[in-house]
Amino acid sequence: MPCPGSRWRELFPQPCPLIGVIHLGPLPGSPGWAGDLGSLEAAALADAEAYLSGGADGLIVENFGDVPFWRGSVPPETVAAMTRLALAVVRATERPVGINVLRNDALAALAIAQASGARFLRVNVLSGATVTDQGLIEGVAAELLRRRRLLGAESVRILADVLVKHGAPLAPLSMVEAVSDVLERGGADGVIVSGTGTGRPTDPGDLEQARAAAAGAPVLIGSGATPQTLRRLSVACDGVIAGTALKRDGLISAPVDPERVCALKRMLPQSAQPQPLP
Numbered sequence: 001m002p003c004p005g006s007r008w009r010e011l012f013p014q015p016c017p018l019i020g021v022i023h024l025g026p027l028p029g030s031p032g033w034a035g036d037l038g039s040l041e042a043a044a045l046a047d048a049e050a051y052l053s054g055g056a057d058g059l060i061v062e063n064f065g066d067v068p069f070w071r072g073s074v075p076p077e078t079v080a081a082m083t084r085l086a087l088a089v090v091r092a093t094e095r096p097v098g099i100n101v102l103r104n105d106a107l108a109a110l111a112i113a114q115a116s117g118a119r120f121l122r123v124n125v126l127s128g129a130t131v132t133d134q135g136l137i138e139g140v141a142a143e144l145l146r147r148r149r150l151l152g153a154e155s156v157r158i159l160a161d162v163l164v165k166h167g168a169p170l171a172p173l174s175m176v177e178a179v180s181d182v183l184e185r186g187g188a189d190g191v192i193v194s195g196t197g198t199g200r201p202t203d204p205g206d207l208e209q210a211r212a213a214a215a216g217a218p219v220l221i222g223s224g225a226t227p228q229t230l231r232r233l234s235v236a237c238d239g240v241i242a243g244t245a246l247k248r249d250g251l252i253s254a255p256v257d258p259e260r261v262c263a264l265k266r267m268l269p270q271s272a273q274p275q276p277l278p
Contacts, residue, residue, distance in 0.1 A: 007189050008218040008238070011096050011119060011157055012057060016234060016268040019098065019220075020051035020261065021243030022089060023064035023252065027081040030066040037081060041088050047256040048089050051246070054261025060098035060122060060241065061086045069103040071134040079108045086116040098122055098159070104137050106144045106158075114153050120189075122241070126160035127186035128178070129170040136170065141186035160188035162210060165196055165223055175206050179213035190214075190238070194222035198244060198252070201229045207236055230267040240268065 025040045026032030048059055063074070063082055082101065090097045100122035101109040109121045124130075127139040148154060160182040163175060175193075182188040193210045195201045201224030210219045218238035225233075225242040234240065246261050248254035 007157060012239065014057050016237060017057035017239045018055065018261070018265050018268060019058040019060055019239060019241045020047075020054075020056040020246060020256065021064075021241060022047050022051075022059055022061045023243055024061065024066075024082070024085060026065040027063055027078050029075055029077040030063075032065055032067070037084065040081075041085055043255075044085050044089055045092055048092050050256035050258045051261055052093055052095065054246075054256075054258035055265040056095070056261055058096040058098065059089060059093065060100055060120075061089055061118070062100035062122070063102050064243075066102065069134055070105065071103060071132075071137055072105060074101055074105045074108055079112060082108075083112045083115050086112050086118055090117040096120060100124075103132065103134050104140065106140045107147055110144060110147055110151070110153060110156060113156050114151055119155070120157035120159060122159050122161070122192065123188075124161045124164045125167070126158070126188055127181040128173065130164060130167040131170055132164075132167040137167070139186065141182075141188075145187045157189040158187065159190045159192050159220065160186060161192045161194065161222060163193075163206070165194040165198065165200070175209040176213040179210050179219075183214065183217050188217075190218035190220060192220045192222035192241065193237075195224045198223060200224045201226075202233060204233060204236075207233060211236060225264060227263050227267050230264065234268050240264070 022044050097118045098120040099109040099113045099118045104124045106123045125137045126141050129138045162178040179191050193202050193206050202221045220239040221237050222241050225240045226245045244252045248257040
């Protein structure tokens with residue numbers, strides 16, 4: 001079986017790809033739903049174009065506007081709407097597109113990816129149990145990997161958050177243990193290390209520990225990426241997922257600013273291997 005690192009490089013050959021997050025507006029059935037799916041599609045495509053024109057290497061579509069989030073399975077109207085929007089984004093680019101169904105519906109994300117042609121998933125809690133504002137969320141690795149095999153979707157890569165933001169492990173768990181669990185027992189193709197919340201920077205110590213435990217599997221930064229933070233952190237990671245910092249004026253509700261995308265992209269290393277943190 002190919003190692004996780006090689007599987008990831010098949011998808012992103014760049015040394016440190018920049019993946020832009022498309023924050024979808026409120027979808028049908030959510031409290032903020034405004035009744036116009038066409039406008040949501042237009043906004044998603046505009047953000048996709050801004051990311052790509054700024055040099056992003058990939059995109060990830062997530063239902064960020066659906067607050068408050070479901071703890072587990074989302075309703076069918078969410079899956080249907082996200083499939084339509086993800087398909088529009090996939091058709092707009094040849095670069096890899098990922099899916100994240102908040103808060104932790106990995107099976108829905110896999111189904112959306114399979115139907116739309118998206119090529120990877122972000123899963124907030126793949127292994128273990130995490131206490132969040134939605135309640136206790138338990139890992140879904142057993143169900144997800146079996147469903148991926150059943151659908152013949154092994155080409156869809158799985159990125160797993162470790163010690164995920166806006167949450168805390170039910171029992172004390174070190175970064176090394178969390179990374180080992182999602183890779184060795186959870187079957188992830190790579191891990192995501194974030195700060196404590198959306199837009200908050202990743203701790204350098206957490207990133208270094210994750211790299212040491214990952215044993216060659218890709219380690220991505222999942223929050224708080226700015227040109228300032230990446231001066232130090234980018235040399236020690238295998239990719240960056242960014243959204244808030246790439247919006248106009250850094251406002252999460254604003255459209256994506258291609259100039260901010262370009263500025264962040266310029267901070268990413270061109271060397272083939274991550275380096276020790278200075």
